Amino acid sequence: MKKFLMNVLIxxxxxxxxxxxxxxxxxxxAITFIISLLLPYSSGIRSFFAGLFIVFISWMFLYxxxxxxxxSVMSDKIANLFSMKSNYLLFTIVAFVMGLIGGLTSLxxxxxxxx
Amino acid sequence: xxxxxxxxxxxxxxxxxxxxxNGFGSFPSLGRIMDPVHGYMANAExxxxxxxxxxxxxxxxxxxNVYFDDRLVPHIYAENDQSLYFLQGYVTAQYRLWQMDxxxxxxxGRLSEIFGENFIPYDLEQRRKEMVYAAEIAVEELKKDPVxxxxxxxxxxxxxxxxxxxxxxxxxxxxxxxxxxEFKLIDYKPEPWTLLKTALLLxxxxxxxxxxxxxxxxxNLLKLLGEEDFNLLYPDRPSGIDPIIPSxxxxxxxxxxxxxxxxxxxxxxxKKVIDIFETQHEKNQVGSNNWVVDSTxxxxxxxxxxxxxxxxxNLPSLWYEVQLHAPEVNCYGVSLPGAPGIVIGFNDSxxxxxxxxxxxxxxxxxxxxxxxxxxxxxxGEEWKKTNSRIEIIAVKNKEPxxxxxxxxxxxxxxxxxxxxxxxxxxxxxxSQRANLAMRWTAHLPSEEVKTFYLLNRAKNYDDYRKAIxxxxxPGQNFIFGAHNGDIAITxxxxxxxxxxxxxxxxxxxxxxxxxYKDFIPNEQNPNIKNxxxxxxxxxxxHPTDSTYPYYYTSxxxxxYRNRVxxxxxxxxxxxxxxxxxxxxxxxxxxLASEVLPKLISQVLDPKLISNSEIETYVxxxxxxxxxxxxxxxxxxxxxxxQIWWDTLYDMLWDEMYDDExxxxxxxxxxTAQAINMFPDDYKYFDLLxxxxxxxxxxxxxxxxxxxxxxxxxxxxxxxxxxxxxxxxKGTDIMHISQIPAFSRTDIHNGGYKNIxxxxxxxxxxxxRMIVELSDPINAYGIFPGGQSGNPGSIYFDNFVDxxxxxxxxxxxxxxxxxxxxxxxxxxxxxxx
Numbered sequence: 001m002k003k004f005l006m007n008v009l010i011x012x013x014x015x016x017x018x019x020x021x022x023x024x025x026x027x028x029x030a031i032t033f034i035i036s037l038l039l040p041y042s043s044g045i046r047s048f049f050a051g052l053f054i055v056f057i058s059w060m061f062l063y064x065x066x067x068x069x070x071x072s073v074m075s076d077k078i079a080n081l082f083s084m085k086s087n088y089l090l091f092t093i094v095a096f097v098m099g100l101i102g103g104l105t106s107l108x109x110x111x112x113x114x115x
Numbered sequence: 116x117x118x119x120x121x122x123x124x125x126x127x128x129x130x131x132x133x134x135x136x137n138g139f140g141s142f143p144s145l146g147r148i149m150d151p152v153h154g155y156m157a158n159a160e161x162x163x164x165x166x167x168x169x170x171x172x173x174x175x176x177x178x179x180n181v182y183f184d185d186r187l188v189p190h191i192y193a194e195n196d197q198s199l200y201f202l203q204g205y206v207t208a209q210y211r212l213w214q215m216d217x218x219x220x221x222x223x224g225r226l227s228e229i230f231g232e233n234f235i236p237y238d239l240e241q242r243r244k245e246m247v248y249a250a251e252i253a254v255e256e257l258k259k260d261p262v263x264x265x266x267x268x269x270x271x272x273x274x275x276x277x278x279x280x281x282x283x284x285x286x287x288x289x290x291x292x293x294x295x296x297e298f299k300l301i302d303y304k305p306e307p308w309t310l311l312k313t314a315l316l317l318x319x320x321x322x323x324x325x326x327x328x329x330x331x332x333x334x335n336l337l338k339l340l341g342e343e344d345f346n347l348l349y350p351d352r353p354s355g356i357d358p359i360i361p362s363x364x365x366x367x368x369x370x371x372x373x374x375x376x377x378x379x380x381x382x383x384x385x386k387k388v389i390d391i392f393e394t395q396h397e398k399n400q401v402g403s404n405n406w407v408v409d410s411t412x413x414x415x416x417x418x419x420x421x422x423x424x425x426x427x428x429n430l431p432s433l434w435y436e437v438q439l440h441a442p443e444v445n446c447y448g449v450s451l452p453g454a455p456g457i458v459i460g461f462n463d464s465x466x467x468x469x470x471x472x473x474x475x476x477x478x479x480x481x482x483x484x485x486x487x488x489x490x491x492x493x494x495g496e497e498w499k500k501t502n503s504r505i506e507i508i509a510v511k512n513k514e515p516x517x518x519x520x521x522x523x524x525x526x527x528x529x530x531x532x533x534x535x536x537x538x539x540x541x542x543x544x545x546s547q548r549a550n551l552a553m554r555w556t557a558h559l560p561s562e563e564v565k566t567f568y569l570l571n572r573a574k575n576y577d578d579y580r581k582a583i584x585x586x587x588x589p590g591q592n593f594i595f596g597a598h599n600g601d602i603a604i605t606x607x608x609x610x611x612x613x614x615x616x617x618x619x620x621x622x623x624x625x626x627x628x629x630x631y632k633d634f635i636p637n638e639q640n641p642n643i644k645n646x647x648x649x650x651x652x653x654x655x656x657h658p659t660d661s662t663y664p665y666y667y668t669s670x671x672x673x674x675y676r677n678r679v680x681x682x683x684x685x686x687x688x689x690x691x692x693x694x695x696x697x698x699x700x701x702x703x704x705x706l707a708s709e710v711l712p713k714l715i716s717q718v719l720d721p722k723l724i725s726n727s728e729i730e731t732y733v734x735x736x737x738x739x740x741x742x743x744x745x746x747x748x749x750x751x752x753x754x755x756x757q758i759w760w761d762t763l764y765d766m767l768w769d770e771m772y773d774d775e776x777x778x779x780x781x782x783x784x785x786t787a788q789a790i791n792m793f794p795d796d797y798k799y800f801d802l803l804x805x806x807x808x809x810x811x812x813x814x815x816x817x818x819x820x821x822x823x824x825x826x827x828x829x830x831x832x833x834x835x836x837x838x839x840x841x842x843x844k845g846t847d848i849m850h851i852s853q854i855p856a857f858s859r860t861d862i863h864n865g866g867y868k869n870i871x872x873x874x875x876x877x878x879x880x881x882x883r884m885i886v887e888l889s890d891p892i893n894a895y896g897i898f899p900g901g902q903s904g905n906p907g908s909i910y911f912d913n914f915v916d917x918x919x920x921x922x923x924x925x926x927x928x929x930x931x932x933x934x935x936x937x938x939x940x941x942x943x944x945x946x947x
Binding site: 019020023025026029033059062063066067069070071073074075077078080081094098100101102104105107108109111112114 | 117118120121122124125127128131132135136146147149150151152153154155156158159160161162163290291292296300854855856857906907908909911
């Protein structure tokens with residue numbers, strides 16, 4: 001469990017930085033894959049959820065930081081554009097979908113390593 | 116087995132990422148848009164984005180500071196003219212890049228390229244009108260004028276500096292994260308700016324203001340009604356008009372004569388082309404007010420100049436507020452993103468403004484080709500050669516399409532006699548082979564930018580007259596006021612000298628007598644300086660009384676706003692800025708005041724009806740009877756009147772409507788005159804659909820009133836608030852791309868078309884300006900939008916509520932750079 005939390009923490013930090021400084025929006029999927037490969041999880045379920053958490057948390061942080069500095073002027077309009085009731089609902093849905101992608105690549109790396 | 120599991124777990128995210136990255140169907144790249152760093156959140160403006168910055172420029176000549184005040188208005192202080200326009204281009208691009216792109220794309224017919232095949236008809240229309248050709252001619256003309264070329268080139272360089280344009284084709288330094296949000300949502304890239312794009316923008320405005328006529332409609336009407344009825348219902352110059360130039364003006368110059376010709380009657384109808392020429396809907400919508408009162412009429416003893424152009428209200432706003440300061444110029448006002456200089460504004464010595472001349476400068480000629488090749492056409496006794504130009508239209512996700520446009524000396528053939536424009540089964544008499552060439556003064560070489568360049572620097576009346584002499588199209592009423600006390604107005608444009616009736620109807624292209632000969636010399640355009648009545652004004656009405664020696668016509672002169680303004684200005688003395696604000700917000704519905712008493716008198720008085728079920732009837736009747744004719748936002752009466760008027764108008768002139776044939780109904784002014792003065796049983800009052808019955812005015816008025824009561828009843832049952840004027844009218848300030856999330860709807864504001872506060876569903880006062888020519892200048896202004904074009908900024912629409920409530924911003928016009936610096940929220944420092 002400690003290792004799981006450690007991985008999530010490290011992964012989230014790396015993901016946060018990578019999304020900030022690299023242009024590729026999908027870079028998180030590569031990160032969760034590599035972390036799962038280098039710092040293996042004890043079960044498939046753990047690898048999946050670690051990937052999901054890493055992406056979900058880092059994306060939510062990234063959204064909320066910028067959003068607070070902007071008083072939600074932009075995100076409210078985009079949420080409206082995509083027919084969502086609130087900007088936080090939009091953040092959550094997107095971060096969750098990206099989390100699923102991250103969870104799956106993490107899981108993929110777990111299977112790859114498992115003997 | 117584990118490899119298979121691993122593969123399955125990997126393939127799902129990869130497929131998802133692929134589609135999120137590349138888009139699917141009409142969806143753009145959602146992955147990139149949702150990227151919390153480079154996607155839409157990159158457009159979420161923060162304090163950091165509004166901070167001071169030093170910007171290093173490759174060009175050593177460029178030097179200056181841009182001070183943004185607390186409304187985000189840039190005050191540009193540059194060391195020379197070149198730097199001034201460079202910086203204007205830079206900051207305009209910084210805040211309005213997407214708007215600059217989409218407007219020039221729309222002008223040049225390149226929307227299909229980004230929106231797909233639905234926009235092909237629109238693009239074809241723009242290509243057929245030869246907007247690009249017109250802009251190319253303007254650029255050629257510009258290249259002959261080194262001063263103007265340098266100014267526009269500097270502006271272009273400024274825009275490209277912001278874009279990080281390397282000089283190589285379409286290679287820009289600006290990254291995806293820095294793109295305006297619309298580029299991300301529509302999924303395309305910005306392009307480098309060019310001289311041609313600035314020219315295109317100006318042609319776009321020319322098209323907005325002069326790109327329509329009703330020549331086909333009137334030609335058809337002449338056939339339908341005959342000359343006598345046509346002239347009665349569609350007079351060029353009805354009685355009771357109040358022209359721009361008061362009758363004290365004597366036209367004692369030697370005018371240029373021309374031969375007349377006979378108006379030809381068509382033996383067939385022209386089919387409606389309204390769906391192809393979408394800009395038709397601008398008709399009856401664009402307009403403007405401007406006026407200036409001299410020092411004898413004002414409380415403080417300085418002239419006051421006012422202007423409010425009525426254009427389509429959009430976000431981002433059409434206008435960008437700016438102060439321009441360089442050694443030889445210091446002026447303030449609104450600019451058009453994409454063009455250097457200030458269009459409406461003031462400097463230390465003068466103020467100026469514009470309204471649309473509304474004079475018809477677009478005509479159609481029937482062309483008779485020698486044969487199928489369309490290489491020659493008849494002109495008098497000879498055959499003239501045509502030219503042609505192939506237009507390629509790129510279409511998103513589809514093959515490009517091409518269109519060959521044939522040119523005559525009149526202009527491009529817009530309509531060819533092809534089956535697209537006719538339906539023989541239903542209307543065998545519809546014109547079968549009408550090849551129509553469009554003649555439009557926007558196609559002539561001209562240099563409108565120069566007018567603004569010179570006006571920005573003008574010191575007195577002579578400078579003003581010289582400046583506007585370069586303005587050919589769109590014809591405008593340039594109003595002028597000076598600190599020294601002079602006031603003036605001039606209708607300026609390049610207007611062809613026409614024989615009476617020429618250009619009202621479709622002309623015969625093979626008859627040289629129907630051709631244009633000369634243009635009215637600039638000094639003979641309608642104008643007046645310091646009139647005895649102490650004010651000048653215009654609101655798109657007839658420019659002159661009947662003593663003006665040249666013939667002109669219009670598809671839509673105004674008859675109401677002008678009279679309200681002139682009545683008020685005549686009556687008022689000791690005028691203050693507040694009086695002028697009230698006049699710009701004036702909601703008096705003069706049409707209603709002139710027609711409603713007669714209409715009410717025709718309706719059955721509810722006192723004579725004993726039926727108790729007529730609650731709505733009574734309330735509508737009483738509300739209208741007691742109305743003071745003001746279209747205030749929260750009133751019910753304007754809603755009742757408008758519903759009634761719209762129904763009645765269509766019933767009265769049902770003869771002048773057909774699904775297929777182009778017709779236009781008599782305008783409101785002539786309709787009101789017909790209602791008030793024509794006999795009750797005038798033949799066209801009859802309803803066509805009731806064949807065995809003959810309706811009189813009284814019958815139609817009652818029928819339409821009953822219809823009104825029914826409508827009011829049904830709205831009441833659903834949602835009674837929808838009867839409140841501002842909600843019924845529904846003024847929406849839509850985002851240019853029609854994205855509702857970026858728009859402001861149901862604006863709380865009164866007024867309507869033909870009212871001084873001309874706020875309709877989609878159009879309205881796009882910039883209200885009031886300038887007292889004191890020292891220092893005392894000026895106010897407001898536009899319904901904001902300085903930033905970014906929906907992620909609070910400055911995107913922060914003026915909307917102020918505008919809607921009838922308030923103004925005080926305009927900070929600084930003399931010294933130190934003042935601008937002191938009041939700056941942040942500064943951009945440019946160094947070469």
